[in-house]
Amino acid sequence: MANALNQGHEGTKLTLEDTNQIKMPFLSASQEMNGTYSMDNIFISAENQSLKGTFSGPIAMAGSKIKICILALDIAEFLSPSSAGDNMTNCSGPSVRLNGTGTARFTVPGVREGIYTLSVVDNNSSKLTAIPLLITQGNLTMQTQAKVMAGDVLTAKMSTTAEGNQTRIFAGIMISMKDYKNASLHRVNGTQNFTLSLGSKSLEIGGMPSLSTDLLMKVMYLLPQNSAVGMQESQNPEADLALITDAQWPKGIYILTCAIYSPGQGLIGLKQEAVEVS
């Protein structure tokens, strides 16, 4: 767990403490729009865990009040190019006063598992900045090699703090950073559908993407050949994943994204690490 930083609009800066973050594919509201909204990272925290952070605004805001609110993510609204500056009268979170340098620390009560937007609004309820926030049932810790030789097996030790002895699926996907960076998620014009593209392949997803085995299976077909998937099912809070690489894989940095999922219950944890394939 580390502090996560988001550089917002017009010089605003939002830092969340003790959160993980994962890199996201490039997102845009539509394929035709010029004003796309880059969402490089999504912040991850465990449910019911209060969120502490720091907001820094322009010096002109020094001494003014801001409000912090967490609302269920409407990805279409979030991706709207006019997102910043939107009026958010429904923001009823705690308010804090910025100090003389336009900075304030804040604490927001924890929320249940889900996908949210953490927004900062000014005294007029205008949105100053917002970040996507994924709340999982617990925290996930992962240990893996920093480097693996092409053709070798990468192992990832995963464990979660979430309690219970329900069946859990531990899964990991390994994909080259190059391909991951080129991935994109577009909203299809005039619909609630999204298109996930990876290289020359794409997949249309109906409605808000949600984690499911169906989605996982479909995503597998988007993955380039120098990708790998590992899974294990267990009732224990920990498991070892094995991901097989091929000797022909291009050398370079790969992104390993691991998740623990409980069918019918939801996402228990999510974490991402960079691994070098040599």
Next chain:
Amino acid sequence: MIKIFMVLALLLLISFGSGFEVSPSNPNSGDRVILNGIASPGEQVPLRSSFSMNLPVAAGQYEYETRLDIPQKPNKFTLTVRNVKDFNAGVKLGIWITKGFAASDGTATISQADVPTGTYDLKMFGEALPGASQVPVQVVAETTVKADSQGKYGMEIDTSGIPNGDYRIEGAGDSKTIHIGGSSQSTSSGDDGGNAYIPQKPKQVEITRNVIKWYAHQIGLNPSNSSQYAETEKYLQKRLSGGYWLVVARGEPLTEEAGNCEQEYCLVRGADACRICREKDALLKGINLSEKPELKSKTSPQNLSQVLENDTENKNFISTIFEWMEGLLGIGKAG
């Protein structure tokens, strides 16, 4: 899982009926075996085959790798491994997909039905129980075949590359055991390997501290740290277990490309890499489909994405693959 597939491949080509004959019963590897069976016309005859093998354990790890062919459905396979702490099964469907299984009392069992036809690269590997020198693998493959309009079954099996051993085949109250290799002590005559397959004979270096230090740098660990050194040694031993990989010294020939190792050490595939795998490859290649009129052409999962885009029949195949993977991975559709 691998052996299961292979036996399945064998079985699916063997059209036994309610009573069948096999000739010869003790073929040498490379011989052709003729199998004939009689059943009622159109009868569906369930068949079951089983055999065992022992995988060597090196540095506490076992590993097996091959490519195999599933000629038709229906099918079901069950694989049981013993003396293991864990078991991982990987199948390459364009990308490698691996599922881990926890062992119970040293035993792990997986079972899967209706594996889609196609050619698969497969790996199984894991950690053996402490002190185990071998991992016994038992394979059971089941299928159902349909007699033709005259109730006849017949086929020819090319046993080239089939390793010595017994294959027990049961069906409709009858059972036969094919013993490949006869009483000869000679190695499989079908294991010619091919000159192109074994271009060079690399020489494995002794695994010294220097080698471990070199490997640590290769995988991003610090050999000066004792725990990371130990971890590196473990990874390297695991890597080298089974003889598939070798570490060769500078100047030694490379095995997969021209030239010699130009670094202090190089990790290469051994010339005898996975000899059993090649034997199994030969087994699968060697089986002839003499009479399979109803067998559809197979689609290689290597090209799934192209297939997905192109034709309806293969989209059904993709769906089947999905279902199979869901079954294999043990996950439902709960979302």
